[in-house]
Each structure stands twice: as C-alpha cells, then as structure tokens.
Amino acid sequence: MKLCSVRVLKRSIKFCKRQELHRYVSRHSFHLNSRLSYEVHYPLSIKDPDSYWGEAAEKLVWFKKWDKVLDTSNLPFTKWFTGGELNHCYNCLDRHVESGKADQLAIIHDSPVTQSITKLTYKQLLEQVSYLAGSLSELGVTKGDRVMVYMPMIPEAIVSMMAAVRLGAIHVVVFGGFAAKELSVRIDNCKPKVILSTNCGVEPSRTVNYKPILDEAISLASHKPLKSIIYQRPFMTAANLNKDQDMDWNDAMSQQRPHDCVPVESNHPMYLLYTSGTTGLPKGVVRPTGGHAVRLHWSMKSIYDVDPGEVYWAAADLGWAVGHSYGAHAPLLYGTTTVLYEGKPVGTPDPSAFFRIVSEHNVSCLFVAPTAMRSIKRDDPNAEYAKKYDLSGLKNLFIAGEHCDSATYEWCKNAFGAPVFDHWWQSETGSAITCSCIGLGNRPNPPEGSSGLPVPGWDLRVVDDNGLEVPRGTLGNIVAKLPLPPGAFQTLWNDEDRFKNAYFAKYKGYYDTMDAGVMDEEGYISVMSRTDDVINVAGHRLSCGHIEEVINQHECVLESAVVAKNDSLKGSVPFGFVVTKPECEGKSSLLSEIIKHVRSEIGPVAAFKDAVFVPRLPKTRSGKTPRGSLQAISNGKPYKISPTIEDASVFPELEKIVGQYNPAKS
Incomplete structure (x- = not known):
C-alpha cells in the first residue's frame, strides 16, 4: 500500500x-x-x-x-514530554562512556587548510566538555543563560556547545563568515553572558582573524558579555587578549574542576539559531531540549539508516541548521562518529577532497548541499578523482538545502556509487519535513524534482491563498497541520508575537512553511520556490530586504530592490536593481563600492556581486515594488504586469538594461 x-x-x-x-x-x-x-x-x-x-x-x-x-493546550506553542527532565549532553556523551564506548571515536576533525587531522574519543570529548563547563560555571553561567560560540569548524566549537548544554545554558552559534555588524545584532538580541571564540579561521587563500571582528562587534553592541574565552589555534599567530575582557582557553580548561550535567525540563530551550527575516532583523529560532533530542535520535536510523559506531558526515557549517542538527547533535546522540570538515569542496587542494574523506574515514552516510556537488562536478565533470578512492563504504548520500538539478543528481550517483536521496527541511524545523525514510524501508524512486514523502509527524497539505486545498499536481502553498512534531521550533527568542504572526496567522491551525510547491497523486512533495523574499544561496537563507537595507546605506543610492537570480552553482544569488542619485550617475567604481559595503555589513556569505543601475523602480499604487516581476526579468523569464502598477512603461527599459548587463565587465 x-x-x-x-x-x-x-x-x-x-x-x-x-x-x-x-x-x-x-x-x-x-x-x-x-x-x-x-x-x-x-x-x-x-x-x-x-x-x-x-x-x-x-x-x-x-x-x-x-x-x-x-x-496542545496553547497552540501554536506545541510542547512535548512536559514535566520530563533530561540533559542533552548526558545523552550525547556520558551515557556512551558509561555503556562501554569510551574509546570509540566521537569526532574526526579533517582540516586540509591546516593539513591536520584530529580525532577525539567519547571519553576525551567528555573530559574537555566537563572542564569547560566547570570554567563557565565559575564565570557565573547558569541554567537559562546564553553562551555564544563564534568559531570556525574546529572541535572546540562542539566542545563549547556541549559545555553550555551541560549547564542547562542556551548556546548560540554564529557562523564565522558573518561580519562584525551582523554579529553585534545577534549579541544584542540574545545577550550572551560569555562568548567563546578563537584567534582565527583558515581558508584556502587567507587567514581570517576572528578576534578583531569579535572586538568590533562587542564595541558596536549595547550588551556587553562578562567574558570572552579565546582558543589560540596552534601554528597561527596568537590574538592579543584584553586582561579585563578576555580569558585564554587553556587557562579556562586547566583551572577548573569538571562539572556534572544539570537536568532541565523537556521544553527548556537548548539553543538559538538565527535565520533571516524579511525585515532584516534576524529571527532567533528556539529549539526545545526534549523534542529535539528525541527527533534527532529517531531520525538517524529511521531516515538515514545509520547504525551506532558508523561514521556520519554532514558537510555543513555548525552555524547553520544542518551543521547544528547533524554535524554535532544527532551523531553524538546516536553514538556514531561525526566528521568535522574545515575546507572547501574544491581547492583544498583539488576536487578530490570529498572522495578522500569518504574513503579515508570510511564514511557510511554523507549529507551535503547540491552547491558543493556542483562545485566538484564543475572541476571534475567525469568524476575522475573519484576513481582513485575506495568509496564502497558509503551506503547513502543525502542532499538538502536547495533544489538539486537532475544533472547534478545523476552525477552524484555515478561519482559516489551510492543511492542519492533529496530531502526538504528548514532552520525552523530542525530536521527533514519530506524525504525517503530509508530506515523504515521507504526506498522509492521519487518523481524527478521531488523531495520525497512527508516524514512521520508532518501532516502536510498544499493550499491556495485562502487556505483551501488545491487539486493534486497544482502549485500552492505548503502548510503543515498543527501540532508541530518533536524537534520543531517552539517559538522565536523574545518575540512570541512575531512567531504567531509570521508562521501561523495566515492559515489558521497550520504552520506556513512559506514555501510553494506541488503534491502529486501519490503524496510526493516538490518544493518549487519561496513565498517571501528570503532567498537560498548555496543552502544559506538570506533576506533580500536586509541586503536592500545595506545597499541603501550607500551615499549614492536612492533605493534598490534585490531578487533571486538563478545560478548554476549556488542555486540562487542576489541580484540588485539600484537607483542612484543624479550626481552619482556614471560613477565607475560605484558597483564595486556597493559590493564591498554589503560584504562588510553582512559578510561574504551574501554572495552579492551583481546589480544593474536603473532610472527608477516600478511601483504599485500602494508604493510596493513588484519583486516577482523583477525576479523574472533578471532570469529572462516571462512575467505579468499587475494592473496596480503606476507606470508600466518602465518594464521594457529594465529588460533592456538587464539584457545588456555583462558580469565580466562589472
């Protein structure tokens, strides 16, 4: 059936x-x-x-x-396992050590950029986490306090996360690619008592000094943390520490006694994860402890068909949802070994990196974004590098974060010699909404473009703007009937009204995924596009509205509109329509200045580098910019002109400007 x-x-x-x-x-x-x-x-x-x-x-x-x-007494605030008490760190570390897995590998840190591989057993990881928890406790960190982690992909990041969880504190990981301004916004929003960081991150062509970025962010923020603990990476230039503000990692680890786990109620927040909002202000997704732990533990076998003791690799940064759920928490919960990779799909040193890691570390399951696969495919179209390695240990490859085109999908199957499964989920959900649950014997060949069937717990419908279900095969808004399953977000940090209004007000009794898609006759879901202005750049969700705000800060800019332009590598990239002040027209360096400004304010993760200068933007009578039409123009697609547009003659002019735009000359 x-x-x-x-x-x-x-x-x-x-x-x-x-x-x-x-x-x-x-x-x-x-x-x-x-x-x-x-x-x-x-x-x-x-x-x-x-x-x-x-x-x-x-x-x-x-x-x-x-x-x-x-x-379900207070929907949409779903609660799971109320009254129950647990500690997530205990379930990730202590119980495995106590059950005889002390010497099993917990983390493999593979860093081609520093040409090093570090391995930690469950016993070693538990020891480091316990001592850091003791140091945090001595600094005054208690249950409910926030601890921010601003680190690259190194084991100390997971140690920091788990140490906070051990105390019942709420950890907040901020991706290392964010600039000081963005970091300061998050500091003010969550008000961390302590920040854990490092002297630097290492990229293929440069070293990023984290400490100056952190110092600038703290200076910009209204809230000031009590202390910053800085891990000085070996073989790198040590950061200068402020004796009043900073504490050396080694001092923190050596001066304290280990700390036991602090029980917390099931619905106690375990971490905050910031995701872009349409207003430009980040949304702090609140993840509950109990439901999150249950869901992730269940998913490792039910979805990914992984067994304890195997090696699992989620090739995603810890500051993003995939890295959080499946780079750190889920593998440790289930007693597997997680791979922490500090490098790029290509260029560290060549397109063989992913093949090497799968072979060298005997990876059983790989979870990756299509962008990474496109990068490797671009440089190694015939997968010649794959032939140099034994990939027979790889059982399954899962893809998520953005749409995977059929050419990349087929290349992955041929290159890795393993089944490839697409699945769909969001930062808010913390795990898959639709997929092929291969651990439950669900190994179908979904229709091309489909991300699979609803995962147990997700009651999905596709509806029109009035909330009525549309016929099968018809594009509509994907919604989920309440209650939300275990592990989904329980609210937004300090913003319950935004939580209710953004996700549950439009369709009463349902969670609005803000994704549009199709459900076919057999129940398979195909996600087609976002229904708001949040775009997906290489698996990273970014707000067009926020990028517009930054562009508009430039002294030469009157206004702008940013839309999602299709990109063969990243899936989507932001594309700008910029109206300049008359005195700045023809300024040759203007685009490069704007790009530099966006990079400074948001970070290189924004991937903003393309824009056209236009005389004006189309407006409706109510003053809104028809971004859907602009997006179609940027992608060379047909579009409809709303009857509410004040001056429709601007559209042919915009088409001509976009048609003449040459990125190579910008």
Whole structure:
C-alpha cells in the first residue's frame, strides 16, 4: 500500500492495514526499530503521536519521566514530554562512556587548510566538555543563560556547545563568515553572558582573524558579555587578549574542576539559531531540549539508516541548521562518529577532497548541499578523482538545502556509487519535513524534482491563498497541520508575537512553511520556490530586504530592490536593481563600492556581486515594488504586469538594461 496523502489519512487507515495499525497502537511498545513499513509508521505518527513519540523517547535517558507526551493546550506553542527532565549532553556523551564506548571515536576533525587531522574519543570529548563547563560555571553561567560560540569548524566549537548544554545554558552559534555588524545584532538580541571564540579561521587563500571582528562587534553592541574565552589555534599567530575582557582557553580548561550535567525540563530551550527575516532583523529560532533530542535520535536510523559506531558526515557549517542538527547533535546522540570538515569542496587542494574523506574515514552516510556537488562536478565533470578512492563504504548520500538539478543528481550517483536521496527541511524545523525514510524501508524512486514523502509527524497539505486545498499536481502553498512534531521550533527568542504572526496567522491551525510547491497523486512533495523574499544561496537563507537595507546605506543610492537570480552553482544569488542619485550617475567604481559595503555589513556569505543601475523602480499604487516581476526579468523569464502598477512603461527599459548587463565587465 502506498500512502496517498495526509488529506486522506482516515481513508488510508480504513483501507490499508487498519487492524494491524490498531494492534500496534494498543500495545505498550510497538518497536520502532522493527521492520514495520513507512505505511504503518506514518499514519501512526499522525493518529496516535503520544504512543509513537513516547516509544521513541524511551530510547534516551531521562532524569525524570514526562507527565504528558504531547501538550496542545496553547497552540501554536506545541510542547512535548512536559514535566520530563533530561540533559542533552548526558545523552550525547556520558551515557556512551558509561555503556562501554569510551574509546570509540566521537569526532574526526579533517582540516586540509591546516593539513591536520584530529580525532577525539567519547571519553576525551567528555573530559574537555566537563572542564569547560566547570570554567563557565565559575564565570557565573547558569541554567537559562546564553553562551555564544563564534568559531570556525574546529572541535572546540562542539566542545563549547556541549559545555553550555551541560549547564542547562542556551548556546548560540554564529557562523564565522558573518561580519562584525551582523554579529553585534545577534549579541544584542540574545545577550550572551560569555562568548567563546578563537584567534582565527583558515581558508584556502587567507587567514581570517576572528578576534578583531569579535572586538568590533562587542564595541558596536549595547550588551556587553562578562567574558570572552579565546582558543589560540596552534601554528597561527596568537590574538592579543584584553586582561579585563578576555580569558585564554587553556587557562579556562586547566583551572577548573569538571562539572556534572544539570537536568532541565523537556521544553527548556537548548539553543538559538538565527535565520533571516524579511525585515532584516534576524529571527532567533528556539529549539526545545526534549523534542529535539528525541527527533534527532529517531531520525538517524529511521531516515538515514545509520547504525551506532558508523561514521556520519554532514558537510555543513555548525552555524547553520544542518551543521547544528547533524554535524554535532544527532551523531553524538546516536553514538556514531561525526566528521568535522574545515575546507572547501574544491581547492583544498583539488576536487578530490570529498572522495578522500569518504574513503579515508570510511564514511557510511554523507549529507551535503547540491552547491558543493556542483562545485566538484564543475572541476571534475567525469568524476575522475573519484576513481582513485575506495568509496564502497558509503551506503547513502543525502542532499538538502536547495533544489538539486537532475544533472547534478545523476552525477552524484555515478561519482559516489551510492543511492542519492533529496530531502526538504528548514532552520525552523530542525530536521527533514519530506524525504525517503530509508530506515523504515521507504526506498522509492521519487518523481524527478521531488523531495520525497512527508516524514512521520508532518501532516502536510498544499493550499491556495485562502487556505483551501488545491487539486493534486497544482502549485500552492505548503502548510503543515498543527501540532508541530518533536524537534520543531517552539517559538522565536523574545518575540512570541512575531512567531504567531509570521508562521501561523495566515492559515489558521497550520504552520506556513512559506514555501510553494506541488503534491502529486501519490503524496510526493516538490518544493518549487519561496513565498517571501528570503532567498537560498548555496543552502544559506538570506533576506533580500536586509541586503536592500545595506545597499541603501550607500551615499549614492536612492533605493534598490534585490531578487533571486538563478545560478548554476549556488542555486540562487542576489541580484540588485539600484537607483542612484543624479550626481552619482556614471560613477565607475560605484558597483564595486556597493559590493564591498554589503560584504562588510553582512559578510561574504551574501554572495552579492551583481546589480544593474536603473532610472527608477516600478511601483504599485500602494508604493510596493513588484519583486516577482523583477525576479523574472533578471532570469529572462516571462512575467505579468499587475494592473496596480503606476507606470508600466518602465518594464521594457529594465529588460533592456538587464539584457545588456555583462558580469565580466562589472
């Protein structure tokens, strides 16, 4: 039986395995790790979430068992395992050491940019985390305090995250590519008591000095942390430390006693993850401890078909959702070895990097963004480098973060010699919304462009702007019926109104994913585009509105509009339409100045380098800029002109300017 859709859940239960389903529901334990099919797991997770997720939660160690599995008394604020107490760090580290896995590798840090490989066992990682937790405690960090981590891809970043969790503190990881201004905004928003950073990050062609960026961010921020703990990377120039503000990492590790785990209530925030908002102000996604741990632990087998002791590699930075969930937390929860990679897909030193790591470290499952694969494919179209390595240990390759084109998909299968699975998820969800749950025996060949079927717990619908379900195969807005499953965000930091209004106000009783897509007759979901102005650049979500704000700060700019332009490598890149002041018209250095300014304010992650200068922007009568039409123009696509546009004659002029634009000469 194939599950047709969430919409026909009752009908599917009636016609397929109804008696079998009720038999499993009625039992105390229905054995989630048994050979039950996806067709049984999925409807059970929707019909009886208490039994389904209660069974999954039993796999973890709780200091106090929950009073209630699911609490929907205050939707959209879904709560899971209320009354239960646990510590995430204990489940990631202590319990594995206590069960005899002390000498198993927890982290493999592979850094071609520093030509080094570092390995930490679970025992070694636990020791470092315990001592750092002791130091943080001595500085006054307690349950609920925020601890910010501003580091590159090094083991000390995970040590810092886990040390905060050990104390019940809330960790906030900020991607090392962000500039001081962006870092300061996050400091003011979450108000960390302590910041953990390092002297530098290393890239193929340069060394990025983190300490000056951090110092500038603190000077710009209204909130001042009590202390910054700085890890001085060996073989690099040491950063100058301020004796009043800074503390050396080695001093922090050597002067304290190890600290035990602090139990927290299941819905206690474990971390904040900042994601772009349409206003330019970052949204601090709040991840609850219990539901997050249960969901990730369940997913390692159910989705990725990984076994404890295997090597799992999520090739994503820790400051992004994938790096958080599957670079650090999920692999350690499940007792696997996680690969932490400090390098690029190509250029460190060549396109062989990913093949080498899979072979050398015997990676069982690889999770990567399509952009990385396109980079390798561009430099190694026939996958000649892959032939130099034994990749037979790779069982599965998962792709997420953006749409994967069919050519890249096929290249991945041929290059790695393993099944390739696309799946869809968001920073807000913390794990997959749709995918092929291969650990549940769900190994279909989804239609081209599809990201799979809804994951257990996600009750998906595709609706029109009025909230009515559209016919199968019709483009619409993808929404999820409440309650949200375990692990999804529970609110936005210090902004409950924004949480409700941004995600739940438009469709009553549903979570608005803000993605548009199609559900086919068999229930497969194809995500087509965003429904707001947040664009996806190489798996990194960025706000067009925020980039516009930065561009408009330039003294020569009157106004601007930024849209998503298709890019063969990154999926999408920001493309600007800029209106300049009359006295600046024809200024040859203006574009380079604007690009430099965006890079300074937001960071190179914005990937902003293309813009055209236009005499004016089209406006509706209410003063809005039709960004959808501008996006179509930037991509050479047909578009419709709204009847509310004041002066439609500007569109042919814009088409001509874009058509004459030559990036090579900019």
